[in-house]
Amino acid sequence: MAGGRILVTGGAGFIGSHTVDLLVARGYDVRVLDSLEPPVHPADARGRPPAYLPDVEFLGGSVLNRDLLRHALEGVDAVFHFAAYQDYLTDFSRFFSVNAAGTALLYELIVNERLPIRKVVVASSQIVYGEGRHRCPRDGVQYPGQRLESQLARQDWEVHCSVCQTPTEPGWTDESVVNPHNSYAIAKRAQEEIAIKLGQRYGIPSVALRYSIVQGPRQSFRNAYSGALRSFAVRALAGRPPLVYEDGAQLRDYVSVHDIARANVLVLEDPRADYRVFNVGGARAISVRQLARLVIEASGNDLEPEVPGLYRVGDMRHILSDVASLRALGWEPTRGQAEIVREYVAWAREQPDLRDTYSEAAARMRAMGVLRESVAVGANGSANRGS
Numbered sequence: 001m002a003g004g005r006i007l008v009t010g011g012a013g014f015i016g017s018h019t020v021d022l023l024v025a026r027g028y029d030v031r032v033l034d035s036l037e038p039p040v041h042p043a044d045a046r047g048r049p050p051a052y053l054p055d056v057e058f059l060g061g062s063v064l065n066r067d068l069l070r071h072a073l074e075g076v077d078a079v080f081h082f083a084a085y086q087d088y089l090t091d092f093s094r095f096f097s098v099n100a101a102g103t104a105l106l107y108e109l110i111v112n113e114r115l116p117i118r119k120v121v122v123a124s125s126q127i128v129y130g131e132g133r134h135r136c137p138r139d140g141v142q143y144p145g146q147r148l149e150s151q152l153a154r155q156d157w158e159v160h161c162s163v164c165q166t167p168t169e170p171g172w173t174d175e176s177v178v179n180p181h182n183s184y185a186i187a188k189r190a191q192e193e194i195a196i197k198l199g200q201r202y203g204i205p206s207v208a209l210r211y212s213i214v215q216g217p218r219q220s221f222r223n224a225y226s227g228a229l230r231s232f233a234v235r236a237l238a239g240r241p242p243l244v245y246e247d248g249a250q251l252r253d254y255v256s257v258h259d260i261a262r263a264n265v266l267v268l269e270d271p272r273a274d275y276r277v278f279n280v281g282g283a284r285a286i287s288v289r290q291l292a293r294l295v296i297e298a299s300g301n302d303l304e305p306e307v308p309g310l311y312r313v314g315d316m317r318h319i320l321s322d323v324a325s326l327r328a329l330g331w332e333p334t335r336g337q338a339e340i341v342r343e344y345v346a347w348a349r350e351q352p353d354l355r356d357t358y359s360e361a362a363a364r365m366r367a368m369g370v371l372r373e374s375v376a377v378g379a380n381g382s383a384n385r386g387s
């Protein structure tokens with residue numbers, strides 16, 4: 001489809017707002033439904049959309065509010081569903097109520113009110129793969145479970161073969177096998193199933209996009225879930241060394257928010273995407289330590305990344321998404337990692353609310369038992385504790 005009115009839930013957020021920009025530039029009428037959730041949105045902005053959101057129709061409130069969602073769907077041709085709960089907290093039920101039940105409510109209203117919605121695009125995540133596709137040189141391809149806490153505590157970082165226990169090699173994970181490990185991932189997986197299966201059942205063309213870690217301007221500094229680039233940049237700009245977890249050799253395929261917005265609009269407009277799930281990633285592997293170096297370079301400060309042996313329980317070791325399916329529709333990531341970092345750091349530098357929140361976030365994650373210290377066990381059996 002091309003042209004028409006689009007509802008963007010979570011449209012005041014990071015990915016949502018960039019998608020809104022592109023939709024407006026392409027001539028769509030856009031309506032945003034967003035509850036401006038803290039801590040992503042500052043408390044003093046409650047009720048008022050952020051200044052970066054263009055002049056589009058804005059409805060303040062939750063996707064869980066049936067009457068409001070029904071009103072938001074009036075006269076709409078297509079929906080981007082970005083509203084989501086993302087955190088490390090253990091309020092498991094909230095992940096399912098916002099991310100899964102919220103999506104179910106969307107389809108419930110479309111079906112029961114016989115709304116002429118021509119496309120729904122939902123925002124899923126690479127996290128549904130867990131550790132993703134690995135290969136053991138001896139025992140072949142496998143999709144491992146979570147790394148054991150006991151191995152991480154002794155700085156044994158790599159994923160091990162489930163048969164012979166030797167370290168495996170990470171590969172590029174395509175869309176075929178999922179293995180969600182936490183409540184956010186399980187809820188996102190449920191969201192995909194709701195969208196694709198109910199979409200097929202009721203003839204509502206639907207697409208689920210599994211984004212890799214998305215990077216770019218407007219990502220809230222208050223979002224504890226927003227990843228390494230934010231954390232490295234706020235520290236480097238404050239003249240403090242980026243703090244790298246594990247040994248920094250973890251591989252990721254970070255992707256620019258601008259490429260994400262292009263992918264979103266592509267699957268909206270291309271009927272070949274209907275009822276399918278696509279990876280959307282950066283298509284290049286980079287280690288977390290390399291990312292830290294790029295951030296330091298962009299900050300202009302003379303720093304070295306710190307690698308104190310801390311780790312987060314539940315983090316994936318390496319995760320890389322194969323984007324061949326979306327490439328076949330003509331999409332390609334266009335921004336290299338250094339360019340993404342330079343754009344982000346230049347933006348972050350200008351933000352009035354920029355401050356190094358690392359210590360607070362770390363204290364919170366420690367209290368929850370997410371962030372922990374490892375102990376290096378030397379050849380002679382001696383132990384060196386991570387700081």
Ligand SMILES: NC(=O)c1ccc[n+]([C@@H]2O[C@H](COP(=O)([O-])OP(=O)(O)OC[C@H]3O[C@@H](n4cnc5c(N)ncnc54)[C@H](O)[C@@H]3O)[C@@H](O)[C@H]2O)c1
Pocket residue numbers: 009010011012013014015016033034035036037038040041061062063064081082083084085086098102123124125126210211212213214215219220223
């Ligand atoms: N940022 C990433 O790296 C990434 C990676 C994979 C998937 N995703 C998914 O992409 C989507 C957008 O993520 P983002 O990074 O832009 O996050 P974000 O927090 O910047 O934006 C989400 C927006 O949704 C709003 N929201 C939250 N709960 C709501 C509710 N109940 N009703 C209405 N609005 C609500 C928030 O106020 C916020 O403006 C999410 O679904 C997320 O799970 C993001």
